[in-house]
Amino acid sequence: MSELRWTPPPPPDRLRSALRAALSRRGRPLRVLAEGIEGLSGSVDWVTADPAGRVVAVLLTLEEDRALELVARGLAERDALAARLAEWRQLAPELGLRTDAGVDVLLLAPEFSPAARAAAAALGDAVELARVRFAAVGAAPAQALLESLAEQPGEPAVATPRPRLSIFRSGLRDADLSPESRSA
């Protein structure tokens, strides 16, 4: 019987299809709406939507030492994409996109440094990190595996699975909850 083995990232064309498949297999499956769209700081690898219609921007790096930069890019793209949501909903109402819930960001990298994790954690809900690895069985093509880092070490595990239909909504960010913030 062939064994599962870790593999290096596959070639670019196969890499993208493997990651698209992995996104669709997540606990919160993501449907790819667009790939490689132009963003503020380069290309946004995927614009996706979860089953409830919430938009999730996905950015990828295969270079560990660029994970911190990826966090910054993710934050910038999140705001830029959120500003376009209403237009997308108008252009493609059949997609059922939610315009009131902003944009989530999912960042994929082989590993995230403590600094990258701390930066993402400081952003509150803005950014989710997931390690990406590749594995194959025998001669089969490599599959992408995503390991979410949403639960930080030391935090109690969530006993209840995430609801599938109910979506938390808020127009606030953590900066709005700070007494020092003067922004409206």
Next chain:
Amino acid sequence: MARGLGDVLHYFDPALGPAAEPSSPTQAESRPEPGPVQLLAVPMEAADLLRGAIVWNLALELGRAGAAVEAVIPPDAGVPEEDATLGVRVSGAHAADWVRATGQARTRLADRTTLDAPGLLLAGLAAEATPAGAEHADRALLCCATEPVALERAEAQGRRWLEAGHDRLGVVIHGAGSVREARRAFERLAGPLERVAGQPIASFGLLVDDLALYRSLVERRPVGLTRPQSPAGRALADVARLLLAPEDST
């Protein structure tokens, strides 16, 4: 006699003052068709000062946003009856009197609404009046802190509503330290309730700084008027915005 801000606002903007009596049949006939009034029941415990403060501040914040609003609150929640800062009338009602009081408030509100500007009635509700609330309210709005004990209590409240045959639930998380904390609290509460209800639990955002809300009630100075740019004020404005959003965006 001393006058409140609500008594003089109409000098600056007639739309903010009390509805004027129609002076002629023509004026009465030209009134737009009344809009719906949505009754949001907020489950409360005995002497629930914090939820009293939340409902009172939210009602005034909704009034500040221009909505036609009334609040009906149990007398033991420490909320002053008034008529009306920002055009928001606040009245007290014991559990036994809840249906009559909310019915009267709904009638009053209907006169102030249009199809473009529906009314909102926030009504605190004691646990023993849940069956009445389930029969008459359009939605139960659970106000829940982030601690596990509070989440368990709110889940029990939600289950009582579902058992009473009312499946439209909404949640406001309060006392959160961050958006992430509020989201997790919501998801822990909504997950089990959603499975029982068979439909989504609506989220109406988060409130912060319970102490500021409570203090505002004690001082009779609503946060939205005295400190709108504080974290508590910004959060109140966001929850009000979500409550006023069209139904299809929930």
